[in-house]
Amino acid sequence: MAEVKALTKKQEEVRQLIKAEIPWEPVGPTPMPEIPDLRSWDMRLLKTYKPWYAPFCDLCCLCTYGKCDLTQGRRGACGLDIATQQARIILLACLMGCSAHAGHAGHILEFLIEKHGPDKKIDMGTFIELEAPNIRTVTGLKPETLGDLKTVIEYVYKEITYLLDSTHFGQEGSYLDYESKALHASMLDHVGMEVADIAQIVGFDFPTSVANTPMIDMGWEAVDKSKPVILLVGHNPATSCTLIDYLRENNLYDKVEVAGICCTALETTRYSDRAKIVGPLSRQLFFIRSGIADVIMTDEQCIRTDMPIEADKVSSRVIACLDKVMYGLEDATDWDTEEIVKQMVEDKKHFAILDPEKAAEVAAQVALKISPRRKKEWISEEEAKELAGKCTQCDMCERVCPNLLGLGKAMKDISEGNFDEPQKLFNKCIGCGKCDQECPQHIPILRVMQVVASKETWRIRAGRGAIMDTEIRNVGAPLTLGTIPGVLAFVGCSNYPDIDDVADMVYEFAKRKYIVVLTGCAAMVAGMKKFQDGKTVYELFPPDFDAGGVVNVGSCVSNAHITGAAIKIANIFAALPLRANYEVMADYVLNRVGACGVAWGAMSQKAASIGTGCNRLGVPVVLGPHSSKYRRLYLSRKEEDDWRVMDARKREIVDTGEPSPEHIAYVAETKEKAMVMIPKLCIRKNDTPQGRSIKLNHYISLYRKYMGGGLPEDLHLFVRRDADIPLVYKKEVRIHLKEIGWQPKEPVGLPTFIGTYPTKVPLEAVIH
Amino acid sequence: MSAMIPFHRVNVLTGIKSARLIEDAAEYANLIQKAKRPLWVLGPLLSEWALDGKLLIEYALEIAKAANIPICATAHVKGKMVELGVKPDSVYDAVEIVNALKDPDWRGVKKEGNHDLVIFFGIRSDLEEQCLSVLKHFAFNHLKTMTLDKYYFPHANYSLPNFRKDEQWKAFLEDLISELKKGG
Ligand code: SF4
Ligand code: SF4
Ligand code: SF4
Numbered sequence: 001m002a003e004v005k006a007l008t009k010k011q012e013e014v015r016q017l018i019k020a021e022i023p024w025e026p027v028g029p030t031p032m033p034e035i036p037d038l039r040s041w042d043m044r045l046l047k048t049y050k051p052w053y054a055p056f057c058d059l060c061c062l063c064t065y066g067k068c069d070l071t072q073g074r075r076g077a078c079g080l081d082i083a084t085q086q087a088r089i090i091l092l093a094c095l096m097g098c099s100a101h102a103g104h105a106g107h108i109l110e111f112l113i114e115k116h117g118p119d120k121k122i123d124m125g126t127f128i129e130l131e132a133p134n135i136r137t138v139t140g141l142k143p144e145t146l147g148d149l150k151t152v153i154e155y156v157y158k159e160i161t162y163l164l165d166s167t168h169f170g171q172e173g174s175y176l177d178y179e180s181k182a183l184h185a186s187m188l189d190h191v192g193m194e195v196a197d198i199a200q201i202v203g204f205d206f207p208t209s210v211a212n213t214p215m216i217d218m219g220w221e222a223v224d225k226s227k228p229v230i231l232l233v234g235h236n237p238a239t240s241c242t243l244i245d246y247l248r249e250n251n252l253y254d255k256v257e258v259a260g261i262c263c264t265a266l267e268t269t270r271y272s273d274r275a276k277i278v279g280p281l282s283r284q285l286f287f288i289r290s291g292i293a294d295v296i297m298t299d300e301q302c303i304r305t306d307m308p309i310e311a312d313k314v315s316s317r318v319i320a321c322l323d324k325v326m327y328g329l330e331d332a333t334d335w336d337t338e339e340i341v342k343q344m345v346e347d348k349k350h351f352a353i354l355d356p357e358k359a360a361e362v363a364a365q366v367a368l369k370i371s372p373r374r375k376k377e378w379i380s381e382e383e384a385k386e387l388a389g390k391c392t393q394c395d396m397c398e399r400v401c402p403n404l405l406g407l408g409k410a411m412k413d414i415s416e417g418n419f420d421e422p423q424k425l426f427n428k429c430i431g432c433g434k435c436d437q438e439c440p441q442h443i444p445i446l447r448v449m450q451v452v453a454s455k456e457t458w459r460i461r462a463g464r465g466a467i468m469d470t471e472i473r474n475v476g477a478p479l480t481l482g483t484i485p486g487v488l489a490f491v492g493c494s495n496y497p498d499i500d501d502v503a504d505m506v507y508e509f510a511k512r513k514y515i516v517v518l519t520g521c522a523a524m525v526a527g528m529k530k531f532q533d534g535k536t537v538y539e540l541f542p543p544d545f546d547a548g549g550v551v552n553v554g555s556c557v558s559n560a561h562i563t564g565a566a567i568k569i570a571n572i573f574a575a576l577p578l579r580a581n582y583e584v585m586a587d588y589v590l591n592r593v594g595a596c597g598v599a600w601g602a603m604s605q606k607a608a609s610i611g612t613g614c615n616r617l618g619v620p621v622v623l624g625p626h627s628s629k630y631r632r633l634y635l636s637r638k639e640e641d642d643w644r645v646m647d648a649r650k651r652e653i654v655d656t657g658e659p660s661p662e663h664i665a666y667v668a669e670t671k672e673k674a675m676v677m678i679p680k681l682c683i684r685k686n687d688t689p690q691g692r693s694i695k696l697n698h699y700i701s702l703y704r705k706y707m708g709g710g711l712p713e714d715l716h717l718f719v720r721r722d723a724d725i726p727l728v729y730k731k732e733v734r735i736h737l738k739e740i741g742w743q744p745k746e747p748v749g750l751p752t753f754i755g756t757y758p759t760k761v762p763l764e765a766v767i768h
Numbered sequence: 769m770s771a772m773i774p775f776h777r778v779n780v781l782t783g784i785k786s787a788r789l790i791e792d793a794a795e796y797a798n799l800i801q802k803a804k805r806p807l808w809v810l811g812p813l814l815s816e817w818a819l820d821g822k823l824l825i826e827y828a829l830e831i832a833k834a835a836n837i838p839i840c841a842t843a844h845v846k847g848k849m850v851e852l853g854v855k856p857d858s859v860y861d862a863v864e865i866v867n868a869l870k871d872p873d874w875r876g877v878k879k880e881g882n883h884d885l886v887i888f889f890g891i892r893s894d895l896e897e898q899c900l901s902v903l904k905h906f907a908f909n910h911l912k913t914m915t916l917d918k919y920y921f922p923h924a925n926y927s928l929p930n931f932r933k934d935e936q937w938k939a940f941l942e943d944l945i946s947e948l949k950k951g952g
Contacts, residue, residue, distance in 0.1 A: 052863065052866075052867050052902065053902065053905070053906070054898035054899065054901045054902045055901050055905050056782065056898075056901070057782040057783055058781075058782070058783025058784050058785055058905075059782065059783050059784070069783075069784055070905075071783065071784065071785050071904070071905065071908075072785075072908050073908075082905050083906075398775075398776075399775055399776060399777050400777050401776075402778055402894075404776055404778075404892060404893060404894065497892075625892055625894070625895045626894065628863065628894070628895045628898035628899070629778075629894065629898060631898070633863060635863065635864065635867045637864075637867060637868055637871075640871075640874075666861075666863065667861075667862075667863045667895070668843070668861060669811065669812060669842055669843035669861060669862055669891065669892065669895060670812050670843040670844055672812075672843065672844035673812075673842075673843040673844050673861060676844075677861075706844050706847070707844055707846050707847050707859075708844070708846055708847025708848065708849075708850045708851060709847070709850065710850070713858075713859050
């Protein structure tokens with residue numbers, strides 16, 4: 001039926017960009033897709049996983065027609081309704097996230113191309129041939145050089161422009177289309193992240209094709225404050241790697257302590273295992289207020305926007321190293337180094353210095369000069385008690401705390417010298433400092449908290465970048481058959497209910513032989529709890545992408561390696577071509593790869609786009625309770641929804657009645673509930689009976705552990721035949737199923753959405 | 769309408785439709801009794817919060833019994849309920865139950881039709897407020913919402929004020945139980 005059409009000029013141009021003539025795989029249906037190209041896939045996803053909106057605000061105030069009241073079915077002056085307004089805000093959030101990473105990628109590429117030239121070859125080591133699964137799948141280009149990455153990031157920039165355009169007054173009017181656009185933006189986010197991390201690995205020689213990366217010291221006590229301390233905050237390693245080079249070349253590395261907060265810390269320790277990780281984002285303000293850092297170098301993303309003000313309070317000096325964040329500081333990039341150092345030392349000034357080499361030299365010189373004169377002491381017990389004693393229990397701090405923490409009681413305890421309960425509370429503090437500014441007694445609460453802050457240090461494994469092709473070959477079969485019960489990706493920021501939650505979850509699932517991968521702040525906090533023999537999860541479990549392994553993949557941009565691993569399973573293990581073949585990859589992942597993301601402390605817009613990008617690829621994501629404030633989830637209703645899929649082997653549509661996966665963007669209220677939902681979200685229709693019984697075993701046992709016994713209410717939906725029932729629960733489950741009139745059903749040989757909705761992808765494309 | 773600021777500022781209303789503040793237990797009891805198919809959404813904090821040593825979940829179960837209201841247990845609160853000898857009528861997470869409730873054609877936890885009054889109790893306040901927002905915006909035609917937590921929730925239809933003291937809250941809950949018993 002398909003008549004062969006001549007290529008349009010635009011198509012020809014795309015084929016040129018992606019070097020279509022190089023025949024590493026046939027070019028699939030969607031090279032460098034634009035907004036409409038994957039829309040039908042999105043609509044299929046959104047049919048089962050409908051958007052759930054929790055508006056923060058009754059109004060829209062985005063143009064001067066407003067404010068418009070959007071309650072009770074009202075539309076704004078432009079015609080927009082409340083659902084569409086939510087979807088527009090979500091698209092904006094995903095675009096902010098996507099552009100933060102794309103901007104990061106662009107900056108780092110510029111820096112590295114300057115350093116190595118555009119022809120610098122991409123080599124990810126012996127065990128990684130499929131170097132760029134996201135880029136290859138989305139664009140159809142197999143990037144061979146840094147210059148090729150530039151082509152990719154320019155495509156992302158272009159799409160961002162069109163997507164942002166659609167949020168303007170009087171454009172898109174359908175919430176579903178806004179969601180499709182948000183999914184598009186977020187898929188592109190994974191492309192941008194992949195560009196950034198491949199460039200970093202290649203350009204800075206970060207570890208690759210290795211699992212056993214060095215162990216790193218973490219925690220503020222790991223920082224030797226008797227030395228000059230340079231603190232790096234943010235995400236961009238151009239600053240930190242250049243600093244380390246400078247220190248090495250000038251024999252200063254023994255004399256200066258380099259520490260990092262947030263993803264820059266992870267990046268820096270991929271470059272030098274001597275650098276220290278202070279901790280996640282939630283420890284930023286706390287650490288800065290300790291005054292331990294002599295010089296603070298900021299780059300981009302997730303840094304305090306009041307850094308110079310905070311630094312002034314403890315007379316640290318700030319260097320803003322990237323144009324994304326200049327704090328209104330004087331741009332000293334072209335100044336004489338000596339003059340900058342002089343003004344920073346003598347006049348306590350901060351500067352923007354956008355040349356990493358100059359910034360490095362200045363930071364080192366200033367730190368060496370000012371460190372001996374600065375005080376870097378934690379608060380004394382006496383002082384803390386005295387300050388806490390001023391508390392009148394007015395509750396103002398609790399009222400403004402984003403984690404709803406009541407500090408009055410903690411202040412009382414501290415004033416009486418009881419530190420145990422306040423210490424638990426401090427573990428829940430996300431370090432925003434809002435309590436401090438609200439306290440009518442002017443108690444410096446974060447400073448007082450220094451007295452209960454853990455002085456422990458922990459060991460975390462340095463980030464290792466992409467999962468190796470060889471590892472994928474080993475786990476492909478057990479994963480898709482279900483005998484490895486799932487791959488869990490703990491990602492995202494540090495806005496969690498409790499700092500221990502992530503470590504507890506990682507421990508529970510690694511013990512149960514799930515494959516656990518981690519990035520960003522989640523990777524850090526997972527290492528901030530000690531289990532048996534005082535060991536962290538990184539010391540207790542092997543670093544392999546295999547059953548029971550705990551793998552620190554790296555920083556936020558390394559999230560692309562997680563979606564990349566899912567694509568690799570489809571491509572390397574199932575041998576489905578990936579080139580410009582996004583729909584087939586996503587359909588495979590959704591229906592056949594038991595993977596689940598957990599963004600327990602998701603807070604930023606980047607986390608919104610990372611998660612939404614996982615969703616488009618078919619990876620469900622469990623979010624922590626704060627994430628209801630993103631205001632959109634993708635939920636199904638298991639009893640009512642349509643769970644039909646195509647059985648590609650039989651070429652017929654089958655009504656499975658099985659909600660697997662049940663949701664793709666879901667908020668769990670508590671860690672306990674998340675522990676029950678996670679194993680369920682790893683169930684897939686193609687599980688073998690053995691695989692399914694293993695998965696159900698975990699589901700039931702975690703349900704019993706956290707829900708007070710009994711069997712899950714929806715268990716019957718996931719039992720296809722008697723062989724699916726785990727041996728240990730056989731008797732009880734059989735009785736239960738009989739009671740409710742359960743009927744066995746045929747498992748589906750090769751489940752797919754292809755064939756259940758209008759798409760250009762033929763059914764043959766998913767058969768391997 | 770004069771603005772009542774919720775206790776937790778993350779829940780400040782940015783909009784125009786905020787909950788009616790009710791301090792009189794008899795009025796609450798009346799609203800509950802007038803409802804044809806009320807639903808109790810009980811959250812995990814009920815097994816942590818206590819008033820004078822009595823867990824809030826015990827108050828919640830007494831109210832459910834007095835007014836014969838079916839229960840939806842969210843998160844992991846089911847465990848505590850079972851310990852106290854009560855099996856919830858349904859188990860959903862907070863976001864899931866509101867997802868079902870916003871559909872007017874949903875058959876409800878008893879399969880007798882969707883609920884017309886949903887009472888929230890014991891979910892962390894930021895999440896509870898978001899769940900209330902879902903219903904305020906997408907279920908306003910077919911149901912009303914109510915909260916029994918200690919603080920004011922603007923996205924509900926009916927809410928308690930910010931009680932300064934636990935005793936006030938306790939007194940309210942006790943009055944509510946006796947009002948419901950009277951009415952029942
Ligand atoms: S964009 Fe539309 S809904 Fe928003 S303020 Fe303008 S007219 Fe009103
Ligand atoms: S710094 Fe901690 S305790 Fe203070 S308001 Fe922020 S999260 Fe709450
Ligand atoms: S705001 Fe200050 S005085 Fe009031 S309870 Fe909190 S710490 Fe105490």
